[in-house]
Amino acid sequence: MRSDSRRNDQLRPLGLHCGYLRNCPSSVLVEFGGTRVICSAIAVEEVPPWMRYQKKSGGWLTAEYQMLPFSTKERSRRETNSIGGRTHEIQRLIGRSLRSAVNLEKIGSRTIYVDCEVIDADGGTRCASITGGMTALRLLILRLMDKKTLSESPLLRNIAATSVGMVGGKPMLDLCYEEDSTAETDMNVVMADDGNFVEIQSTAERNPFSRGQFNSMLDLAAKGISEIFALQNEAILKS
Secondary structure: OOOOOOOOOOOOOEEEEEOOOOOOOEEEEEEEOOEEEEEEEEEEOOOOHHHHHOOOOOOEEEEEEEEOOOOOOOOOOOOOOOOOHHHHHHHHHHHHHHHOOEOHHHHOOOEEEEEEEEEEOOOOHHHHHHHHHHHHHHHHHHHHHHOOOOOOOOEOOOEEEEEEEEEOOEEEEOOOHHHHHHOOEEEEEEEEOOOOEEEEEEEEOOOOOOHHHHHHHHHHHHHHHHHHHHHHHHHHHHO
């Protein structure tokens, strides 16, 4: 039995609360158990300088991620002048994942910014950010189409993410911090709603994992993400 009494193949309680921020056209508070992230999306009428220099057509999508100082039990320092390696790696993961869901040619000469602010961290913050960021992105596209800013949807697919791992020799879905910190293997999986995978990050923290263990973790992730897709769609319909 896990510390929170879940089955090994069970997600933490998941919440997606749309319209969380007053001044943003698209925002979502995503909750994975004790992990809470505010995700917002906005489109600005410009593209990055490198796109103008290279004369690239279409637009761009990028993501920013940060953990608030008291999102963990001990206060962490704000990353103001420069961001740390972990934050930079997570931002790039979120951006890559969300760009896989969009035809950038169809968003015009615009940049979509997806911001992910971790207000409570209990494991799986990058997966929660991708799931919430995708939900905020979908809401933003709907708003832009309603305003006739976009004539057609640039969305190619829906994506979501979850963590899995080997804990005590057993595969477990959606690890909380306590499980993640003691896992023999930690894996983050980003999957599209057609069943194909966008990214898989897997690391053996102690002993190497077998092909059979890898497959069992991947199967658990696919099961969990399929449940997340249903909750994303429900949240969009209610917004």
